[in-house]
Amino acid sequence: MYQFSGKLKTFSLALIILGALGIAYSFYSAPKTVEQAKEIIASQAAHGDSHGSSHAEVKVDEHKLDVEPHAHDEKGNHETKEAHHETKKETHVSADAHGEHHDAAHDLHVFHQLQNKPWASLYVALFFFLGISLLVLAFYAIQRVAQAGWSVVLFRVMEAITANLVPTSVVMLFVIIASVMHWNHLFPWMAEGIFDPNHANYDPIIAGKSWWMNVPGWAIRSIVYLAIWNTYRWFIRRNSIKEDTANDGGKTYKLNYNVSVGFLFLFMLTESMMSWDWIMGLDPHWFSTLFGWYVLASLLVSALTVIAFVTIYLRSKGALLAVNDSHIHDLAKFMFGFSVFWTYLWFAQFMLIWYADIPEETTYFVARFNEYKLPFLAMVAMNFAFPILLLINSDFKSIPWFVVIGGLVILGGHYIDVFVMIMPATVGAQWSFGIAEISGLLFFLGIFIYATFSSFAKANPIPKGNPFLEESEHFHYYNIEHRGEGSSDHH
Numbered sequence: 001m002y003q004f005s006g007k008l009k010t011f012s013l014a015l016i017i018l019g020a021l022g023i024a025y026s027f028y029s030a031p032k033t034v035e036q037a038k039e040i041i042a043s044q045a046a047h048g049d050s051h052g053s054s055h056a057e058v059k060v061d062e063h064k065l066d067v068e069p070h071a072h073d074e075k076g077n078h079e080t081k082e083a084h085h086e087t088k089k090e091t092h093v094s095a096d097a098h099g100e101h102h103d104a105a106h107d108l109h110v111f112h113q114l115q116n117k118p119w120a121s122l123y124v125a126l127f128f129f130l131g132i133s134l135l136v137l138a139f140y141a142i143q144r145v146a147q148a149g150w151s152v153v154l155f156r157v158m159e160a161i162t163a164n165l166v167p168t169s170v171v172m173l174f175v176i177i178a179s180v181m182h183w184n185h186l187f188p189w190m191a192e193g194i195f196d197p198n199h200a201n202y203d204p205i206i207a208g209k210s211w212w213m214n215v216p217g218w219a220i221r222s223i224v225y226l227a228i229w230n231t232y233r234w235f236i237r238r239n240s241i242k243e244d245t246a247n248d249g250g251k252t253y254k255l256n257y258n259v260s261v262g263f264l265f266l267f268m269l270t271e272s273m274m275s276w277d278w279i280m281g282l283d284p285h286w287f288s289t290l291f292g293w294y295v296l297a298s299l300l301v302s303a304l305t306v307i308a309f310v311t312i313y314l315r316s317k318g319a320l321l322a323v324n325d326s327h328i329h330d331l332a333k334f335m336f337g338f339s340v341f342w343t344y345l346w347f348a349q350f351m352l353i354w355y356a357d358i359p360e361e362t363t364y365f366v367a368r369f370n371e372y373k374l375p376f377l378a379m380v381a382m383n384f385a386f387p388i389l390l391l392i393n394s395d396f397k398s399i400p401w402f403v404v405i406g407g408l409v410i411l412g413g414h415y416i417d418v419f420v421m422i423m424p425a426t427v428g429a430q431w432s433f434g435i436a437e438i439s440g441l442l443f444f445l446g447i448f449i450y451a452t453f454s455s456f457a458k459a460n461p462i463p464k465g466n467p468f469l470e471e472s473e474h475f476h477y478y479n480i481e482h483r484g485e486g487s488s489d490h491h
Contacts, residue, residue: 002319004457008449015446022439026118037111112185113430119184120426123175125440127278128302128418129448130168135296135303137162137233138267144236144260149471150330153322155463156456157311159240162233163455164448169226176222180215186426189213189284205360206284213284218277225270232263243465253467271296282425286364288349295421297342301383302414304334305407310452312400319461322473332391332403335410339387346380367424372431375416382413415441 031037140158143151178184185191189206193199195214197207206213239256246252272292280291288294308331314320353361368376390406423431463469 002314002317002453002457002461004453008453012446012449012453015442015449017446019439019441019443019446022435023118023122023443026121026436026439030118031111031114034107034111037114038107040114041110109428110430113427116185116426117430118436119175119178119186120423121436122440123186123426124415124419124422124437125444126168126171126175127422128415129164129444130172131295131299131418132303132306133162133165133168133448134229134271135299136307137165137229138264138271139300139303139307141232141236141260141263141267144257145264147257147468149468150327150475152463152466152468152472153320153475154307154311154327154331155240155466156459156461157314157320158307159237159459160452160456161306161310161448162237164451165230165233167447167451168444169230172226173223176219180219187218187281187284188425189281190215203284209284212276213281218281221273221277225274228263228266228270232259232266235259236263240463241459243463244460246465250467253465279421282422283364285360287361288353288364290345290349294342294345294349297338297345298383298414298417301335301338301342302411304331304338305410307331308335308403309407312404314456314461316400319456322462324476326476328400328403332406335403335407336387336391339383339391339410343384346383367428368420371429372420372424375420379413379416379420382409383417386410386413 031040136158140155140162142148143155143158175186179187179190182190188194189203189209191201193201194203195207195210196202236256236259239252239259243252243256275292275295279295280286280288308328311320311323311331312328315323350365353365386409387406390402390409419437466472
């Protein structure tokens with residue numbers, strides 16, 4: 001049995017505490033009034049930290065009506081000048097009023113963005129870690145339904161990682177409540193008067209989607225998603241351990257198989273709807289018919305990478321003696337394959353929207369390319385070019401430290417992917433990567449480490465009751481021991 005070491009436990013708790021303190025500070029330092037928001041923007045502008053968020057002042061001179069007199073007689077010229085003076089005066093008053101209104105609206109908008117920043121930073125890290133845990137659970141269910149032999153020795157690893165689904169779901173439930181109670185402004189369609197034709201905030205586009213985008217429906221669906229995922233996770237973990245000692249002619253195994261089939265059906269529905277509700281809902285004017293698949297691909301690549309990381313670590317500690325280089329190779333192969341799949345979906349979505357050039361669609365990428373150019377382009381390179389170059393060689397997929405290097409870049413790239421999905425819609429140009437973002441990552445990383453390794457220590461590392469265990473223990477993708485030097489095609 002694996003023992004959750006005191007050092008690792010202390011390290012995870014330290015990350016949680018440090019992250020919680022940073023998150024608390026980010027909320028404390030957020031502006032409480034519009035005036036404080038204006039001071040922050042002024043300070044950023046003075047230090048050159050603004051990301052294109054400076055407010056263009058209304059220049060009254062541009063609104064002047066330069067009516068020059070054509071008559072040269074003294075009386076006519078005098079009357080014309082007086083009329084010209086009155087016109088300029090009225091125009092100045094009108095322009096001043098317009099400028100003041102525009103300034104007030106802009107200041108309020110920036111105030112909400114700056115208030116959103118700690119919430120958005122927390123939300124990015126939360127969605128990233130929750131999504132990874134969910135996709136590990138889905139990949140685990142796929143292995144059961146496919147009756148795959150190679151992955152059985154990794155079942156306990158995947159089950160342990162999915163333990164992180166519980167605490168992240170609790171935090172997500174808190175964010176859901178906070179959004180419904182208007183403690184944040186993450187979802188613009190929840191603002192007052194959006195669906196009321198008589199209100200100044202009325203938005204006909206969002207109002208046309210009110211059959212789906214309404215607070216009760218959104219909140220109920222969100223809770224249902226979390227309930228389905230956590231119920232399956234609880235059931236399959238309990239029955240997987242039960243398999244080890246079950247002597248019922250395979251009934252427990254068959255029950256786990258049947259329940260996993262049902263879960264995968266529900267997962268495909270809930271994952272797509274979750275993507276619409278929790279991510280696309282941040283940009284309520286925008287839509288994409290393959291967005292659910294895109295989010296799935298991003299989280300799946302990250303989930304496979306995390307499985308590989310935890311497996312490599314536990315194997316180095318002698319807790320997974322049945323895992324060999326071929327298992328690592330297959331995990332790296334999945335990382336490579338789904339990196340290509342993610343790239344295909346990213347390009348398909350981007351290319352079709354760019355080619356069609358429909359304003360309702362292009363606005364999504366315009367905002368990200370104009371204000372998030374560095375992370376946007378870096379994310380594409382990190383999620384496609386680097387994994388392709390690093391993991392295309394079959395030999396490299398069996399070298400743990402090589403997989404770790406590639407995996408770190410993949411995880412970094414897909415965190416940025418989630419960052420770019422969420423931040424433009426919630427904080428606009430007021431983005432940065434600082435205490436709030438780092439604290440969110442540390443907090444959820446600490447929770448992940450504690451939940452995963454404490455769960456792994458509570459069960460036998462080998463699922464002894466699984467009928468495909470022997471096949472998994474003797475799995476070899478190719479003969480590593482007798483592989484020719486520099487060759488990668490001995491099977």
